[in-house]
Amino acid sequence: MKYLVMKSLKPSVSALFAAATIISGSFIVVATSFADTGGKVAAPSSLNTTIVNKAIVENEVLDAQRAWGEALVAISTTYEKDGIETAKALAEKVIDEAYGYQFGTVLFKPTLTVAPHTFRTTRAGALSYFVGGDPDFPMDKGFALMGWRTVEIKNAAIFISGNTATTMGNVMLTDKDGKTTTVDKTWEFLKDDSGKLRIVLHHSSLPYTEE
Amino acid sequence: MKYLVMKSLKPSVSALFAAATIISGSFIVVATSFADTGGKVAAPSSLNTTIVNKAIVENEVLDAQRAWGEALVAISTTYEKDGIETAKALAEKVIDEAYGYQFGTVLFKPTLTVAPHTFRTTRAGALSYFVGGDPDFPMDKGFALMGWRTVEIKNAAIFISGNTATTMGNVMLTDKDGKTTTVDKTWEFLKDDSGKLRIVLHHSSLPYTEE
């Protein structure tokens, strides 16, 4: 399992060329080069605009969602192969890399929690939810240990604003027996200083069923 | 249950006084001179600092939450007093003023919706959820018509980033018979160009109950 580290420093060469090409018989030139040798627009080799982009693009969101699903399955299979301690270590790594507890808190309402521990605003609370075994959260059985094999994500909508992106949709989790659980799920991702997307909000709930 | 900090939340008032060099006469001068030995700082009388602030502060979030609760109760009581048409008109006004459908969509998962209409990403879907009567959403009975009298909001955590703020916590709705329904609720607010907070995400769910 690899978490991709998004580079915040992107050349975006093709995009720049696409934009700089235009100049339709007109006079306005948006160039990006200082090595302009007399001609109207510089050569490719002289492109030297530095771009730092802290905004989020859609592909980064989809990648982060996929990484979450891969991590869940990885914890399940690690648990089965290597036992709870290895699975727990992996869960800690996942939480530290994919969530934003280092910012101070995460708004996390997991699918199966109940009061008074509904909201897992601390790292310990998140870890207990995924792998259980924490006496402070006695109801937790370890959601990530439930034999998950596939995770499918269907976004109803995505809202990108600034350095955050929020998604809402269904997530279908299928276990080793082929049983599928569908949840309604919302995530908000923040792009951190290193360019990595981190989950700052995670609200998951079972679909409403009329009594 | 004790959650940490508020580390980024600083008491504005004292800090502002510490930083600001007084108000001389009529105009506000925000100067930041140090090594200020009494008369060193001579601010021209014409210099005033204009501040445009598109970031969200906490009290704006609490105000927006309260406004949502007030609106829900108002639709209920309007329905009882003035009938469905007046209630529907009010609900439309509330949606147009409190939600962000004009941005293109809202990530709205109401408490009681079911597939295939779980997510109400359109204004019509939101209106139907609140007041019913739309044949495109035949299951909707009108959530805002259910006799609500009080709304209490208890935030577990708030995450402010840029021009958005996200909250997670419990909302307790009590109806005219004194029956209280508790939901797990997440909201994300965006400050629009006019400075008004709008709901761009709303995920509400009934607490999980073990079978």
Add this chain to the structure above:
Amino acid sequence: MKYLVMKSLKPSVSALFAAATIISGSFIVVATSFADTGGKVAAPSSLNTTIVNKAIVENEVLDAQRAWGEALVAISTTYEKDGIETAKALAEKVIDEAYGYQFGTVLFKPTLTVAPHTFRTTRAGALSYFVGGDPDFPMDKGFALMGWRTVEIKNAAIFISGNTATTMGNVMLTDKDGKTTTVDKTWEFLKDDSGKLRIVLHHSSLPYTEE
């Protein structure tokens, strides 16, 4: 001269499909369409992902820069052909469409202003700088009336964060006599609620020359 209105609601179909390319030999699927029949994903045919994107991408920045240059040239040529009143009306239109004075202020330090009117934080101050004739700003001769014919923009760096993008570089303005003026220029653009980029900061200065 057309100002392009950036759509904030983008389908981004190709990008989404590129990303959704489903993890060969693996199990995680990030789908964005429910109309997907045949493959693993068996979903309701009506659900498609709606995306609202308030973040800025590079091309939008380059387009906004180019639009500024085109507008400057347009005011110059309009002045020569149609006189000051028409040029002034155009300048007002440009300011209202390309700058962000409606947010409360713009941080505008034009190239040729002097104290006590160095900073043009009001619309009136900006208009006077471009077309002159305002007794409140007696030094202004109308920068946009100076016979500009071409504008070339060379970005040294671009910084995109959230719904804003900041650029720094040289701008070369050439007039009808072929004389070129080079300035050091910084712009910050904000994407407004309609998806349009607006200048919220504009600092322009002549290059430093050693005495």
Add this chain to the structure above:
Amino acid sequence: MKYLVMKSLKPSVSALFAAATIISGSFIVVATSFADTGGKVAAPSSLNTTIVNKAIVENEVLDAQRAWGEALVAISTTYEKDGIETAKALAEKVIDEAYGYQFGTVLFKPTLTVAPHTFRTTRAGALSYFVGGDPDFPMDKGFALMGWRTVEIKNAAIFISGNTATTMGNVMLTDKDGKTTTVDKTWEFLKDDSGKLRIVLHHSSLPYTEE
């Protein structure tokens, strides 16, 4: 000249209390406590909403500006007392702590630079500007070594959007001989993951003087 809108700048403390003040005779309660002991709303001591705030507030901006001025004076006096090597080490520390080169680049146009080294988008270029001695930037004499004693900052306007804040105004630098240099200066600050403001844009220029 008077604008000062400050409309989004509300005194947080009183507003928060106002919000928590329980709406007597009404029904909407925005509480922030889960330690609700039967009564309507909990006491102040039980307040336990966790808040993470990545947005910038004005006093943070003023603090960061003042820190920049203090650092400049500190480099000057360190140079005089302890020599160039110690001053250079301090300048490196200042750049690493106050600027955002770790994000990939900074949009830095110092007051006295000339082509082809006008823009100092790299850390090395910034360091050379402040303390000189870099053969790659042969014109640099070390701006921070010029005997600065006081720095006064007068903001014309501040624009806060999301996790960034941009300021524009005059900065008056006075040296040990009492000679004052006034510059037109723009800064953009970004709040980093640790909550620290970093300069991501710095455009400084001498006032325009008519020939």
